[in-house]
Structures are given as C-alpha cells and as structure tokens.
Amino acid sequence: MSEQSIDTRPRYAPPTGDRPLSPHLQIWRWSVTMATSILHRATGIALYAGSVLLVLWLLGGALTEGFYDGVTGFLGSPFGILILVGFTWAQMFHLSNGIKYLIWDSGRLLQREVAKKTAWGVLIASFVLTALVWLVALSVGG
Numbered sequence: 001m002s003e004q005s006i007d008t009r010p011r012y013a014p015p016t017g018d019r020p021l022s023p024h025l026q027i028w029r030w031s032v033t034m035a036t037s038i039l040h041r042a043t044g045i046a047l048y049a050g051s052v053l054l055v056l057w058l059l060g061g062a063l064t065e066g067f068y069d070g071v072t073g074f075l076g077s078p079f080g081i082l083i084l085v086g087f088t089w090a091q092m093f094h095l096s097n098g099i100k101y102l103i104w105d106s107g108r109l110l111q112r113e114v115a116k117k118t119a120w121g122v123l124i125a126s127f128v129l130t131a132l133v134w135l136v137a138l139s140v141g142g
Helices: 032-062 065-076 078-105 112-140
Strands: none
Touching (some): 032 112, 078 112
C-alpha cells in the first residue's frame, strides 16, 4: 500500500461554534405526547418494582405463614393499598400506551393533533381501567 492511499482525515467533524445546539429539556415545550412517552418508561420501571413485591408475596406463601402474614398485612395497610393502586395504574397505563405504540408502529394516527388525542385517550383509559379493576376486585370481596 502506498502512503498516498492512507486516509489521514479526522473521523469526526470538530465543533465549529456556529452550529446549533442539540435540543434538550430546557428548549422543548412540554406536550402530552412527550409526557406519555416519559411516563411509559417510568411505568416500566414501576412494573419491575411491583413485580418484586408480587414475588415477595408469592414467596411468603411458599415459605412460612408468618412471612406471608407480614407481606399480606403490609399490602392490606393504607400505604400498601396505595402502592397496589399505583401498581395497577402503571399496568393499565403501560398496556394502553403499548397498544398506542403498536398502532403508531403501523404508521397510523401519527398526525400531530391525532397523536395528542390518542395520548390523552391513553391517560383517560388508564384511569378508567384502574378504577374498573379495583371496583371488580372490591365487589368480589378482595
């Protein structure tokens, strides 16, 4: 190989100072679609934490009666019920938003105004579904 065929140019373009900055949260104006995207990630993390709580409850049932009673007592407390309602909402939101993303992946409902409406629909659906789940659970005696 000759010396003339070796490429010695830099692999990246150094910043010149006259280029625009990348967008960041201080520049963007919040929108409902942005909020639902962030909430989708946050509820995914919450579902992991709630799954650990579910495993503890199941493990308690498999190990000793005292451990099971302790976990069940915690979940039956006002704070535990608040956690369970939040876990249910996270599940319903993640499910509803996941369905919205499946529709968006097919190339449908991507117009700006329609996307805003579907994002609001996801939020409303998540609260309605959570309320329905808890109404059914409480009416059955849970």
